[in-house]
Amino acid sequence: MIRTSVSLAEGEQWLIPDVPVIDISRDGQRFVYNTTDGLKLRSIDSFESVSIPGIGFSRADPEFSPDGQSIAMATLGRQAAADGASQIQFSRIPVSGGTARPLGIVGTSNGAGMSWEADGTILYAKLDGIWRIPENGGAPARIVEIPAGHSAALPSLLPGGEWVLFSLIRGEPPYDWDTAEIVAGSLATGERRTLYSGGSAARYVPTGHLIYAFGNTLYALPFGADAVAVLAGGPRPVVPGVRRDVTIGGHAQYAFSDTGTLIYVPGDTVQAAGSRLAVVTRNGIASPLPMPAGDCADPRVSPDGRRAAYTRTFPDGSDIEVCDLSGNASPRRLTFGGTSQFPQWSADGTRVAFQSTRDGTPSLYWQLADGSGGDPARLTTAAEGETHIPDSFSPDGALLTFTVSRDQGASVWILDPATRDAEELIAVPGQSVSQSVFSPNGEWIAYQSTETGGFNIFVQPYPLTGARHLLPPTDQNHHPAWSEDGSEIFYFPAQGRTESILVSTETGFSFGTAAEALRDWPMNTAPLTRRQYDVMPDGSGLVGVVGSGETGNELLEIRLVYNWFEELKALVPTD
Numbered sequence: 001m002i003r004t005s006v007s008l009a010e011g012e013q014w015l016i017p018d019v020p021v022i023d024i025s026r027d028g029q030r031f032v033y034n035t036t037d038g039l040k041l042r043s044i045d046s047f048e049s050v051s052i053p054g055i056g057f058s059r060a061d062p063e064f065s066p067d068g069q070s071i072a073m074a075t076l077g078r079q080a081a082a083d084g085a086s087q088i089q090f091s092r093i094p095v096s097g098g099t100a101r102p103l104g105i106v107g108t109s110n111g112a113g114m115s116w117e118a119d120g121t122i123l124y125a126k127l128d129g130i131w132r133i134p135e136n137g138g139a140p141a142r143i144v145e146i147p148a149g150h151s152a153a154l155p156s157l158l159p160g161g162e163w164v165l166f167s168l169i170r171g172e173p174p175y176d177w178d179t180a181e182i183v184a185g186s187l188a189t190g191e192r193r194t195l196y197s198g199g200s201a202a203r204y205v206p207t208g209h210l211i212y213a214f215g216n217t218l219y220a221l222p223f224g225a226d227a228v229a230v231l232a233g234g235p236r237p238v239v240p241g242v243r244r245d246v247t248i249g250g251h252a253q254y255a256f257s258d259t260g261t262l263i264y265v266p267g268d269t270v271q272a273a274g275s276r277l278a279v280v281t282r283n284g285i286a287s288p289l290p291m292p293a294g295d296c297a298d299p300r301v302s303p304d305g306r307r308a309a310y311t312r313t314f315p316d317g318s319d320i321e322v323c324d325l326s327g328n329a330s331p332r333r334l335t336f337g338g339t340s341q342f343p344q345w346s347a348d349g350t351r352v353a354f355q356s357t358r359d360g361t362p363s364l365y366w367q368l369a370d371g372s373g374g375d376p377a378r379l380t381t382a383a384e385g386e387t388h389i390p391d392s393f394s395p396d397g398a399l400l401t402f403t404v405s406r407d408q409g410a411s412v413w414i415l416d417p418a419t420r421d422a423e424e425l426i427a428v429p430g431q432s433v434s435q436s437v438f439s440p441n442g443e444w445i446a447y448q449s450t451e452t453g454g455f456n457i458f459v460q461p462y463p464l465t466g467a468r469h470l471l472p473p474t475d476q477n478h479h480p481a482w483s484e485d486g487s488e489i490f491y492f493p494a495q496g497r498t499e500s501i502l503v504s505t506e507t508g509f510s511f512g513t514a515a516e517a518l519r520d521w522p523m524n525t526a527p528l529t530r531r532q533y534d535v536m537p538d539g540s541g542l543v544g545v546v547g548s549g550e551t552g553n554e555l556l557e558i559r560l561v562y563n564w565f566e567e568l569k570a571l572v573p574t575d
Helices: 564-571
Strands: 002-007 022-024 030-035 038-043 049-051 059-064 070-076 088-094 101-107 114-116 121-126 129-134 141-145 150-157 163-170 181-186 192-197 200-205 209-214 217-224 236-239 254-256 262-264 275-281 286-288 295-301 307-314 317-324 340-345 351-356 363-368 387-393 400-406 409-416 421-426 433-438 444-449 456-461 477-482 488-493 499-504 510-516 533-535 541-547 557-562
Touching (some): 022 059, 022 254, 022 262, 030 059, 030 557, 070 101, 070 114, 101 121, 101 129, 121 150, 129 150, 141 163, 150 200, 200 254, 236 564, 295 340, 295 533, 295 541, 307 340, 317 351, 340 387, 400 421, 409 433, 421 444, 433 477, 456 477, 477 533, 557 564
Parallel strands (some): 275 295
Antiparallel strands (some): 030 038, 059 070, 088 101, 114 121, 129 141, 150 163, 163 181, 181 192, 200 209, 209 217, 217 236, 254 262, 262 557, 275 286, 275 541, 295 307, 307 317, 340 351, 351 363, 387 400, 400 409, 433 444, 477 488, 488 499, 499 510, 533 541
8 A cells, every 4th residue: 555645736726626637547557637737647657747738728527548548528619608508528639749639519518527438438427318429529429318307427337338327416506416326327228226325426446346425535335246236335434535526516536547546636525605705915815705605606896896796596596696895794685586697787886787587588687786776677688599698888887798698609799778779799600709898998898709719818999990909828818807997907817827917008009918916816717607706996906706715725636545446445345
């Protein structure tokens, strides 16, 4: 038995830590991990990790091929929707790097992981069942159906290839995967067999065990692969302190090789209910606001800098809440009914615009910020298959830009709230253009677009003249926001830290120097989510979403246990 650990390099953090970030080759010679500085590969006979070239920012869930020579991953499709219901595609790349080859669009994924099987297919879960796609690309096929009102996660083939092991949970997100069932589904008959209730992230181990996660601990069950049944003996804890997500895909950050090497990320159970708002200074000091624990998102600061509106998830759905940034008053729920999210303050701070499904399709509404004035007023009516999201009011309050998302992409529109007249403003056919924001003087609009092959920020004059300015560097940046005086644009670059870049608009437009705007910012935001921060009007820092108790400097190592199978057999005998 040998135990050791590998720490992330200085300045690195996990990229999208709510989905799997590590994997190990079947021969146990190499492992891969996903960081804000790139996808990293480490050989066990080396002191150094190397970046795998040819992969952009939008990557998740690395998975070794059975021969260990390639890595599959989930990436954001170029025609992904801007509202977060992303078109996910699978890609593969040699471990030596190169050009990532798309395998096919797999639709909207729940972040629940994949499994590259020896039969030459990749298994994954969607809301309507277990699917597989050929390892060299092709059409996805559903192989296991699941009941309506359930979600599946983390599928893999059991020995023999006739049964699929996966986790199954009832209800709607956010999930509690500690209440899930571990299930086997027959590919031949369609039979669904519950193996164990109360856990998820199950994998079969060739020692004759099922490993699964409950809380932040891995448990082992004796398992008969031929009978597809749990054997007598009951579960026993085998690895404590493993980082685990219990709201998205129910996964735990662990993997093992066929040779018996275990790797895992140490940490606690992560829950969506732990997120809250914090005021973050320029030097990265985060001061969480006094508010009840809950799932907070999409914060926007009022023009006077005294309040923040944000999305909060309640038991009956999401609504808009408003809090006092001084912390001297309790948060106040602004909207009721339907699903309301993505708040945006009017220029004078008297109203909040937002998206709501209260009358059917996800359209735009607004209402007085103090809660008076009766029901919200509708601003737009989204057509079937469309999603409208408010982006930015012009400084004079006369116009509102918003994103219209459809299956084939997204574009920026502009609306006159007084007349309800709207027209398309910025569009690139087949691409996603979104997250527009007016400059403080109303003469420029910044936005993000996928037309470069990934997400990048552009700036255009308003009214539009055809001129466009691409924010450097061009290796992925997203979520723009202007400083109050218009001399700075904040954004998230590929490496995942909040940065800003100086701009000049005195004689035309030009970009200046880019700098890290906030050190140790304890939050990462993926391109297809809405911007999870806003700039304080006085330039002192940001207001953003942080995890309850997370600092951004923890959970930054991988632990390795060599000959783990021998320990497992001793802890949980199968005879």
